[in-house]
Amino acid sequence: MTYHTLLLILVAAAAVAAVMARNLLLSAIMLALVSVGASLVLFDFQAPWAAVFELSVCAGLITVLFVSAVSLIRHEESKVAENRARFYAMPLVMGIVAIAAWFYAVPYFESLENWARLGGRADTLGTVIWDIRRLDLLGQVSMLAAGVFVVNSMFPRRKKQK
Amino acid sequence: MTTSLLAYLLIPLFTAILIPFAAKTRRKLADVLANVTLLAGLLNISFILFNPANIALSFSNITEDGFALLMIFIIYLVALCITFFSSYFIGDDSKVNRVPYYSLIMTSVSAMCGIVTTGDFFTLYIFVEVLAVTSFALIASDESGKGLEGAIKYFLLTFPASLFILFGIAFLMLTAGTFSFESIKIIIASGIPAGAVVFSLSLILLGFLIKSGVVPFHAWTPDAYEGAYAPVSAYLAGIVTKISGVYAVIKISMMLRLFEIKAYHTAEILMFLGMLSIAVGALAALRQKELKRMLAFSSISQIGYIILAAGMGTPLAILGAIFHLVNHATFKTVLFLNSASLEKGAGTSDMRKLGGMEHAMPWTSWTSIVALLATAGVPPLSGFWSKLIIIIALWDGGAKTYAVLALLFSVVTLAYFMVMQKKIFFGKPTETSRNAREVRPAMLAPVVVMCLLIAALGVFFPYIYSYLVETIAARIIL
Amino acid sequence: MINSFSMDWYFITLIFFAGMYCMLVSRNLLRQFIGLEIMSKSCLLGVISVGAKTGNLALAQALIITMIVIEVVVVAAGLSLLVKNYRITNSVDVWSLNNLRG
Helix, strand or coil: CCHHHHHHHHHHHHHHHHHHCCCHHHHHHHHHHHHHHHHHHHHHCCCHHHHHHHHHHHHHHHHHHHHHHHHHCHHHHCCCCCCHHHHHCHHHHHHHHHHHHHHHHHHHHHHHHCCCCCCCCCCCHHHHHHHHCHHHHHHHHHHHHHHHHHHHHHCCCCCCCC | CCHHHHHHHHHHHHHHHHHHHHCCCCCHHHHHHHHHHHHHHHHHHHHHHCCHHHHHCCCCCCCCCHHHHHHHHHHHHHHHHHHHHHHHHHCCCCCCCHHHHHHHHHHHHHHHHHHHHCCEHHHHHHHHHHHHHHHHHHHCCCCCHHHHHHHHHHHHHHHHHHHHHHHHHHHHHHHCCCCEHHHHHHHHHCCCCCHHHHHHHHHHHHHHHHHHCCCCCCCHHHHHHHHCCHHHHHHHHHHHHHHHHHHHHHHHHHHHCCCCCCCHHHHHHHHHHHHHHHHHHHHHHCCCCEHHHHHHHHHHHHHHHHHHHHHHCCHHHHHHHHHHHHHHHHHHHHHHHHHHHHHHHHCCCECCCCCCHHHHCHHHHHHHHHHHHHHHCCCCCHHHHHHHHHHHHHHHHCCHHHHHHHHHHHHHHHHHHHHHHHHHHHCCCCHHHHCCCCCCHHHHHHHHHHHHHHHHHHHCHHHHHHHHHHHHHHHHCC | CCCHHHHHHHHHHHHHHHHHHHHHHCCEHHHHHHHHHHHHHHHHHHHHHHHHHHCCHHHHHHHHHHHHHHHHHHHHHHHHHHHHHHHHHCCCEHHHCCCCCC
16 A cells, blocks of 8 residues: 555545544644644645644644634533434445445546546746736735624623623 | 627726725715716617617617626616615715725626636636625625624625636636637537536536525525625625526536537436526515525525526527526615615514504605516516416426426415515504605615616517517527 | 545545534534634645646645635634633533524
8 A cells, every 4th residue: 555545544544533522622632633644645746735723723723723622612512412322334335435435435536537527737836826826815815804894793801701 | 799899898907996096085076986987888888779769670779798787787777776775874874984895896896897707617707706796895884793694694604616627617617728708609519529528517506506695595694684784785785686696507508508418417406406496585585584584595595596597598598598697687776775765764573563564654654565466477567477488488398297386386475475565565553654755866876767667668668579589599509 | 556646535534524413513603613724734735636637836825825814814823712702601512602693
């Protein structure tokens, strides 16, 4: 098995562990592990910029957001009775899906490959972002502005305590 | 995308960023800034659309896409009505923060203009996400439990739809190598076998159908419309759900008809889902007791008409779909703003408690009656013309069963609305309506303007028809 | 052995299904968000796999960077909704979101 496949198995295993984890904090840390694994996969695909971005933003920022959210709702966590039986049944379900996908999905994707249309241009990342897809930058700016306004609207600064 | 239309996107964004700084000390300045910006944009686009010189030349000198101009006009109009109404509706309500509220509305107007003027699938996806994020926060602006519940359901049920759209975009990159609409049309027209491109377009279509609230993916729609803050449900029903979901469905179906044979199944499924939405929406609206929920199901039904026409795919059907989209935006804005006025004036929107409102709140009642008649398709209002075009397009295109069923459900809607408005507006006055008072004239102004527009679109229909034919239908053919 | 593209997509299907299972089965809202995040990661891997196959890696990287920005803002918005809901109704149970039945 190649290094590539091993990395993907790591990501899949971390995802299953994140679903099956008993308490939410462990789940959030397993999600960080999924992000790290995905970042390593991106490095292996010769996509260094995306990998660095993913590592710093997803494995860092999103994990911090999740951990802080978990700590804010920690008090209620014990009161929600989850049906653990469904979570323990997960490896069985994943096994069934893995075997079914091996026989049905893989030939489908192999046939899809024949339709692949190879791109001819070898641009650098800078050219693509700045010249070709400049409007996406405007979209990202408005997305960040919208995020700021959303958080500002949800958690206002009040003069007196609620 | 032409650079001249970029201004419609940039100016609301600029105002959105300006509002928190400008209104730090004087809160009311936020209202004024928002309204003035939207009014300026509206006057600008009306100048392009209604210019007598353009009408005389039968719009041949407008090189931009006629569909995009019409959409920008209706976006600015609905957003202006909402901001004008909100500045009087919020009043001294301390739970709603004015400044982020107006900033969010401005950002969503900018995102919607981005959606309708772009020519590229990935840019479309980005702006749809911006619109969705601003909608979550707007729905929950008044911090009530219902609002947050509606927002969480909207979030949980439409975010997987974005993931489907992304998978579709990934497959599109694999099979077509490009995302822009023009390049995809050229690839299709060049005659290569296109099964995989249809597959990727179908995935994207599925994502947008979930976002627009057709049956069977409609679970979030009644809760989001009912629980939202009152002007925001008018905003959502009036324009946001349409631009974020139905617009892309119409654009993709304009592309699908070029495939002729391969996309036949996709078009069939689209028409079936449209018919199902009409049926479920009309029948479920009969059983509702609360006004906003009934209006939400009626929205689902009317969006079904648009999806049905888009699935048909002939130029006349697409024309009918676009015109019905514009009309439905006007109807639902009036109805939801009136239900907000009812909440403010009478204190409740439960239909069992309201009766004989015509004496207590005459302006609200009469404008609601006009909008309800237009939704049901009564001539000479605009709803009649758009439904007529859709039914004729279905009949001509060969889907005779669908045409008959669409006509049947239109009659059902008409019957139900007649019964309902007789009870609410002309029946015996109940306790609640005795204590109700009419709302301020300033809050009635946007509703009256919209009603005049409904009547004008119906009466001046030949001009509208010529505009639609020349700028949209004649340019669809590749 | 089968070639790399199908192998990648096999794992992407598995990861997507794991995330979807998490969303369907769990009762805690935060766990459903974690399921959504896992599904998003599978989308990213899908885009880069297609990019590597067709050879335009630069376009795929630009797409991925934009998708990550969008994902961060959406997660921030979702979590703030969750915390606000917790402050008002004091629960993170999905089954308790049933005040709007009708």
